[in-house]
Amino acid sequence: MPTVLGIVASQRRLGNSEVLVKEALMGAAEAGATTKLINLGRLRVLPCNGCMACVFKGEKCRLDDDVAGFYEEVLAADGLIIGAPTYFLGPTGILKTTLDRALGYLPRFAAAARKPAGVIVTAGLPNWDQLSVPLASQFALTLGGRLVGTMTAYAPGPAQALVDPDNAAAANRLGRAVATGEPLPTPPGACPVCRGRLFTPVGPGEVECPLCLVRGRLEASPEGGPPRVVFPPEAASDHRWTSERMLKHFIEWIVPTRDLFMKDFRAIREARRRYEGQG
Numbered sequence: 001m002p003t004v005l006g007i008v009a010s011q012r013r014l015g016n017s018e019v020l021v022k023e024a025l026m027g028a029a030e031a032g033a034t035t036k037l038i039n040l041g042r043l044r045v046l047p048c049n050g051c052m053a054c055v056f057k058g059e060k061c062r063l064d065d066d067v068a069g070f071y072e073e074v075l076a077a078d079g080l081i082i083g084a085p086t087y088f089l090g091p092t093g094i095l096k097t098t099l100d101r102a103l104g105y106l107p108r109f110a111a112a113a114r115k116p117a118g119v120i121v122t123a124g125l126p127n128w129d130q131l132s133v134p135l136a137s138q139f140a141l142t143l144g145g146r147l148v149g150t151m152t153a154y155a156p157g158p159a160q161a162l163v164d165p166d167n168a169a170a171a172n173r174l175g176r177a178v179a180t181g182e183p184l185p186t187p188p189g190a191c192p193v194c195r196g197r198l199f200t201p202v203g204p205g206e207v208e209c210p211l212c213l214v215r216g217r218l219e220a221s222p223e224g225g226p227p228r229v230v231f232p233p234e235a236a237s238d239h240r241w242t243s244e245r246m247l248k249h250f251i252e253w254i255v256p257t258r259d260l261f262m263k264d265f266r267a268i269r270e271a272r273r274r275y276e277g278q279g
């Protein structure tokens with residue numbers, strides 16, 4: 001029986017993210033999963049201090065808070081459902097602060113089988129949330145997730161998303177998809193990996209998702225509307241967040257930064273003297 005972990009990134013008690021993640025967990029349970037819920041807003045999460053001991057010395061993080069316990073729960077889970085409100089166009093800071101503490105866990109996330117993950121974003125109104133789905137998805141993908149679906153519910157007040165029954169229905173469906181591992185269809189024109197719509201032009205008629213590094217082509221819409229982005233089928237499995245690429249980045253770039261720094265250490269120490277004692 002798979003275990004599905006719900007992760008809420010809102011301080012509001014029974015706010016939109018919490019009720020929709022709970023509904024998704026109900027859907028997962030109906031599909032046979034065991035479920036668990038963690039609210040990041042109720043954990044003690046200190047910011048990463050950049051000491052790199054988790055990478056260079058393989059040490060446990062010395063910051064005394066709840067993050068290690070949280071990541072052990074993530075590693076133990078078979079599926080993830082992340083619910084985050086939109087604050088200032090993107091997910092709440094607690095999601096990023098928690099993610100920043102994941103560096104030392106990357107090899108373990110990469111070594112584990114990729115888990116089905118669902119992302120639930122809540123926001124006050126459309127067009128004020130463009131960063132939320134891609135960045136909440138980035139959290140899931142970094143933690144070893146394989147996105148099976150995302151949804152956005154628009155409602156400003158706590159639990160107001162329940163006024164529209166489609167929101168709870170979509171959350172329930174997403175929870176079932178996470179429990180079974182069966183992906184829901186990617187919305188037309190969205191990145192097949194993070195399901196966001198942040199694209200950078202990289203050539204004539206060609207765009208790239210800056211998060212996932214997959215490329216698609218702009219094609220005329222059959223309905224005569226604005227052009228849509230079409231991705232090749234292999235984009236879904238060949239992107240920045242695959243276990244192989246994550247591990248390669250860790251081993252070939254993150255770990256060697258120590259030697260790169262030490263090579264120039266004397267010159268760096270000399271150059272930074274100018275800034276000592278100011279500010």
Ligand SMILES: Cc1cc2nc3c(=O)[nH]c(=O)nc-3n(C[C@H](O)[C@H](O)[C@H](O)COP(=O)(O)O)c2cc1C
Binds near residue numbers: 015
């Ligand atoms: C500080 C703050 C900033 C917000 N910024 C945005 C925003 O940029 N875009 C948006 O659509 N909604 C914004 N909202 C509204 C929330 O995203 C919305 O109320 C959401 O449903 C809250 O989810 P919750 O009930 O799970 O906490 C903001 C709310 C707060 C409190």
